Amino acid sequence: MMTQNDYAAQQEALENERMILETVDRFLDRHVRPVAMKLEHEDIYPDEIVERMKELGLFGAVIPAEYGGLGLRPSTYAKVIEKIASVWMSVSGIINSHLIMAHIVNKRGTQAQREHFLPRFATGELRGGLALTEPDCGTDLQAVRTTALRDGNGYVINGTKTWISNGIKGTCFALLVKTDPKAEPRHAGMSMFIAEKGDGFAHSKRLEKLGYKGIDSAELVFDNYRISADCLVGGEEGHGMASAIAGLELGRVNVAARGVGVAQAALDEAVRYSQQRKTFGKPIHQHQAIALKLADMATRTEAARLLTQRAADALDRGERCDYEAGMAKLFATEAALENSIEAMRIHGGYGYSKEFLVERLYRDAPLLVIGEGTNEIQRLVIAKRLIERNPV
Template sequence: MEDLSQEERAIVRLVRDWVDSSVKPVASELEHANTYPEALIEAMKEMGVFGLAVPEPWGEAKVSTPCYVLVTEELARGWMSLAGAMGGHTVVAKLLLDYGTQEQKDTYLPRMATGELRATMALTEPGGGSDLQAMRTTAVRDGDEYVVNGSKTWISNARHAGLVALLCKTDPRAEPAHKGISILLVEKGPGFTVSRDLPKLGYKGVESCELSFEDMRVPTAALLGDSEGDGFGQMMRGLEVGRLQVAARGLGVGRAALEDSLRYAQERESFGVPIWKHQSIGNYLAEMATKLTAARQLTLYAARKYDAGERADMEAGMAKLFASEAAMQIALDAVRIHGGYGYSTEFDVERYFRDAPLMIVGEGTNEIQRNVIARQLVRRGTVAP
């Protein structure tokens, strides 16, 4: 935390202490019951977590992206779903700050900063997956309104979000296709249906939903920014933050798995000694700690790059790729270290093992991340800092 201001360090410590005192004791019960964590979300609002990306005059607790990453790590260390509850919200806040009109900022950001209004983004479609340019959701201009039709899937926080940044086609005939894509700031109303919650391996408590739009009418003022056709580029910039957030979630899950394993390896004995003294277990711990530290440094590097105003899609992609794969391996090794207990629902490591895969496929699959990294490597022609 050496790069953070004194105030930012205090924020990270506040969240860390809250996770230890209020999240860790209840996370397992809430997760296994798939219960929405209403009380924990309210506490996050009071701590200003939903306003970490919102500066004055709309908010009071704007922090640097490295600080945001470390706060996200702390939340995910307690329960990854809590970090998920503020991920898309932050991306929408960044979209508004970078591209929104003055009226849009004044309308939404003050309530988003307090968590009174929570936001999410709607990108993925049932038949499109990672190919966002192939989306079929359309917004057709009709006077001073858009008429929206289509569907989205895997939309986190959809039931509890009052604002949706909807990626859609305002010009389905545009060539290339991305020039016809826009973002609409959509609030719930007639024609907008949250159809069902999707069942999941992990990431419990916080909902992931299917959305449908049937002749939904929204005012043309709902268009993010001043002109149509900019949505794809806007969202790609927003996803740099989204991928840093997912990387930070991986850090949190990996750290929780390592901390539990380190404690268990000192308490559990076999053949008369703590099991960490057996070389195979000690090697696991050493590898886990090394991967986690490397993942955190890579994520913080990308966060600093983003704050410098530089293009950071390659760095954010690297961070997301490496941190998520590290979290998956660390979670698996935690199960190995715990032995049979690692397979028991009485220990948290089985939850880490179920939560970790989300970061591999979320916010762009790791296969997509590798494509992004390769394209940027060729375009830049160097990996020099």
């Protein structure tokens, strides 16, 4: 039963959330929406937008207030990401990868690591992301080949990571490596470091992409890169996979929220255009073929939003949520892909033109069904957890 104090605390939290979301709306209207199309088409990194996000504290969104962050609940953070993604999805990626790294330090790091890194992450002094994927290793993280071998008081790291968001502009990364390449099971030999750029740690040129423009994706190359043992997350070897999974739970809620944002943007554009465009003497939304598309798009978007909220609520409570996050990520990103295609069809030939937003949504949406674990992997995770929860 909810007490009066509980009710008051709940109302205060809702009011704080409302104020934060209104602030984000103003930021998007003033600083992102007017320049998004130009920057996206020219694939220009949004430096000024990033500085504004620093001022708003968005690089510390989920970092606890005691370390200088905003201390947002995952459920509020998901709503922030949905709003950003509905205007320009790439901008949400700049903070997502960074905050996965921060989440890993907060949940799996030592107290000394939290005190050292989190305040610098919160201000954006150190910005970066998550370095998991390798040229010969995507979904199968246990197959990573980047090694960190003990050398005195530190480690020497060699290997290559690829498709790393914030790879060029970022300065610090949560880096998954093998500290014992011969360990069985393979995950027992995996560890994670918080690695700042320096001698032996370089990035490649920016990787060209179909969509998701503006944000830099690059290879990270480690050539006898030396790092202190103090940067080993948790202070013990062998916990790298657990750290990666902890980060990806937040990451998958983020990608689900991005999916909702893109799906909503596609729906908004389709609703607007269907009332402006006329054929056979009436607005096209009055044609049954178009009306059915709009109804399906609206239903997909709302269902995706509710699944994402459910997963974020589980994170709020500190519960394991790979099942809920997997469902949210799977459904919301497929909703984004389907809505973007339907919006383009509703726009007809104009949907294929760079003058209209739907063309960008059509290019951005495919990334979401691949990133943070492909949707095929999400289905396997969901099925595995389903059986675990319902043994015969």
